[in-house]
Amino acid sequence: xxxxxxxxxxxxxxxxxxxxxxxxxAQPQQPPSSPLMDYKSQLPTTLATDPRVWSRxxxxxxxxxxxxxxxxxxxxxxxxxxxxxxxxxxxxTDLSERAPGSGDVLHNVLQLLVREANIVQRCLPSSxxxxxxxxxxxxSPHSHPPTPNWNILAQNxxxxxxxxxxxxxAHLMAQSNSVTLSxxxxxxxxxxxxxxxxxxxxxxxxxxxxxxxxxxxxxxxxQSDSDEDSFPDxxxxxxxxxxxxxxxxxxxxxxxMPYSMPPKSPKEAASSPIFKxxxxxxFPSESPEPNTNGRLLWDFLxxxxxxxxxxxxxxxxxxxxxxxxxxxVDPAGLAKLWGIQKNHLSMNYDKMSRALRYYYRVxxxxxxxxxxxxxxxxxxxxxxxxxxxxxxxxxxxxxxxxAPQPQPTQLVHMTIKPEPAEVDQEQSRVQEFDxxxxxxxxxxxxxxxxxxxxxxxxxxxxxxxxxxxVPSKNFYIKEEEK
DNA sequence: CACCCGGAAGGGAG
DNA sequence: CCTCCCTTCCGGGT
Numbered sequence: 001x002x003x004x005x006x007x008x009x010x011x012x013x014x015x016x017x018x019x020x021x022x023x024x025x026a027q028p029q030q031p032p033s034s035p036l037m038d039y040k041s042q043l044p045t046t047l048a049t050d051p052r053v054w055s056r057x058x059x060x061x062x063x064x065x066x067x068x069x070x071x072x073x074x075x076x077x078x079x080x081x082x083x084x085x086x087x088x089x090x091x092x093t094d095l096s097e098r099a100p101g102s103g104d105v106l107h108n109v110l111q112l113l114v115r116e117a118n119i120v121q122r123c124l125p126s127s128x129x130x131x132x133x134x135x136x137x138x139x140s141p142h143s144h145p146p147t148p149n150w151n152i153l154a155q156n157x158x159x160x161x162x163x164x165x166x167x168x169x170a171h172l173m174a175q176s177n178s179v180t181l182s183x184x185x186x187x188x189x190x191x192x193x194x195x196x197x198x199x200x201x202x203x204x205x206x207x208x209x210x211x212x213x214x215x216x217x218x219x220x221x222x223q224s225d226s227d228e229d230s231f232p233d234x235x236x237x238x239x240x241x242x243x244x245x246x247x248x249x250x251x252x253x254x255x256x257m258p259y260s261m262p263p264k265s266p267k268e269a270a271s272s273p274i275f276k277x278x279x280x281x282x283f284p285s286e287s288p289e290p291n292t293n294g295r296l297l298w299d300f301l302x303x304x305x306x307x308x309x310x311x312x313x314x315x316x317x318x319x320x321x322x323x324x325x326x327x328x329v330d331p332a333g334l335a336k337l338w339g340i341q342k343n344h345l346s347m348n349y350d351k352m353s354r355a356l357r358y359y360y361r362v363x364x365x366x367x368x369x370x371x372x373x374x375x376x377x378x379x380x381x382x383x384x385x386x387x388x389x390x391x392x393x394x395x396x397x398x399x400x401x402x403a404p405q406p407q408p409t410q411l412v413h414m415t416i417k418p419e420p421a422e423v424d425q426e427q428s429r430v431q432e433f434d435x436x437x438x439x440x441x442x443x444x445x446x447x448x449x450x451x452x453x454x455x456x457x458x459x460x461x462x463x464x465x466x467x468x469x470v471p472s473k474n475f476y477i478k479e480e481e482k
Numbered sequence: 483c484a485c486c487c488g489g490a491a492g493g494g495a496g
Numbered sequence: 497c498c499t500c501c502c503t504t505c506c507g508g509g510t
Contacts, residue, residue, distance in 0.1 A: 296501075331485090344503065350485090355502055357487065372485065 051110055054084025072102040295341055297355050298364055301326070302381050304337070312337075319368075324377030331373055 044065050047058050054062065059082060063075045079098035080087065088110055095110075096103025304312040305326055315334040319325040328334050331349035339347025356375060359365035364384060368374035 342502080347503080351503060351505090353486075354488085354504080358502070360488090367486075 051084040052088050054087070056081060056083050059084055059087050066102075072099070075099050075102065297338065297352070298359060298377070298384060299381070300338060300341055302377075304334075319374060324380070325368055326375060326377070327371070328373040328375070 044061055047062055047065075048054060051062070059080055060077055062084075063077065063080055066072060067074055076098070090098070090107075095107045301316060304316050305318055313329065315330045315337060316326060316328050319327050328349075331353075335347050335349040335352040338352050339345050344351075356365055360367070363378045366376050366378055368376050
């Protein structure tokens with residue numbers, strides 16, 4: 001392998017995405033708006049800093065406060081008969097519907113508060129994250145950390161137990177293990193989640209990331225909305241040089257391959273001394289890596305596609321994010337990256353594309369006819385990740401049916417879209433999905449609807465001949481078969 | 483020739 | 497031993 005242009009997503013990327021989320025490190029890019037701390041300090045003292053623990057009354061209190069504070073139109077409190085947790089699950093769109101004209105403001109404020117709360121929580125040594133974390137709350141989408149603090153991490157490199165690292169690690173572990181169940185890496189990739197501003201990441205990435213990747217999107221259905229912000233200006237470059245992470249320090253800290261060669265399996269990775277020690281330290285009784293989530297091709301692609309800093313657009317890029325259409329810009333290069341990821345150095349586009357073709361039959365992907373190197377995701381990452389009932393689906397599907405027949409209605413609701421009702425912690429933690437990997441052997445149609453995360457279009461025109469644009473509500477829409 | 487398509491066989495991991 | 501998810505080959509079509 002000659003070139004390794006950019007750090008692979010999983011590792012470095014994650015770090016990149018989840019830079020230390022300490023308050024003060026907050027994103028510079030963040031609009032000039034007042035730092036979170038300000039919000040917090042101004043919040044009514046009766047309110048907990050974590051909006052997720054607010055009661056209905058607290059929600060009302062908060063809204064009243066927001067009305068005054070931001071000069072917003074009076075809210076229709078009937079639209080907010082929910083507790084804080086539920087409110088946090090509302091997407092920007094949801095909020096806008098409930099509070100026309102003020103949705104954005106509410107969304108932003110909530111996200112900031114949640115993120116802050118998460119950070120604080122996570123950084124509390126004594127509280128290893130609970131499974132709830134998987135809940136990815138709508139953490140801010142807009143927060144792509146401008147620059148990862150590779151250096152900081154690097155400095156701690158040796159002493160991993162430094163609080164920071166430890167905490168971060170704990171969090172990470174939590175995410176990847178306890179939360180485990182929602183490993184779909186991609187999820188986070190999808191728009192909204194990157195933000196899990198989790199602070200952690202460091203070392204573990206290699207895998208955990210994968211594994212947990214994503215956040216849990218599961219329920220998260222809502223987290224999504226954030227995407228809009230995720231890609232402020234996407235079209236831009238991404239050329240290699242643009243990327244920050246590509247710096248030496250980045251490599252040193254989060255080298256593309258965390259532990260020498262790409263671990264062949266998550267397990268291997270998990271076996272890293274560091275990982276183990278952390279696991280022991282934070283999850284003594286629990287065996288790490290319950291989940292088998294290795295890196296799957298679709299997930300890998302999602303990660304590249306949704307890289308917050310758009311570092312891989314020279315390899316692969318969305319053509320229409322809403323419909324899931326993407327283009328492999330550099331087939332050979334992408335294949336190489338994939339090969340590195342899987343440690344199959346002889347990987348080439350021909351082989352990789354074969355793997356992609358296997359996704360056709362399970363309706364994960366489809367080829368965009370007429371356009372070279374263009375494919376379309378038929379399922380959004382959240383769904384993919386949650387697909388566990390695949391076996392059921394499989395049973396329902398007739399094996400003989402070669403081509404997926406789109407049946408919009410037959411969905412599998414795996415994603416629980418928390419219609420903001422009351423959501424309590426218990427519940428949320430229960431709605432766990434398995435993360436059994438998608439079963440490629442199935443072949444019938446399944447639906448893709450569910451979802452929650454929304455994708456935003458970034459780039460190009462929606463126009464693929466064969467694609468019909470669909471209501472943006474569905475992320476990846478399935479279109480009639482040929 | 484590059485791309486695309488699937489069948490077939492096999493392998494690594496869980 | 498079985499399943500999943502590719503990986504590797506390959507013949508054939510556009």
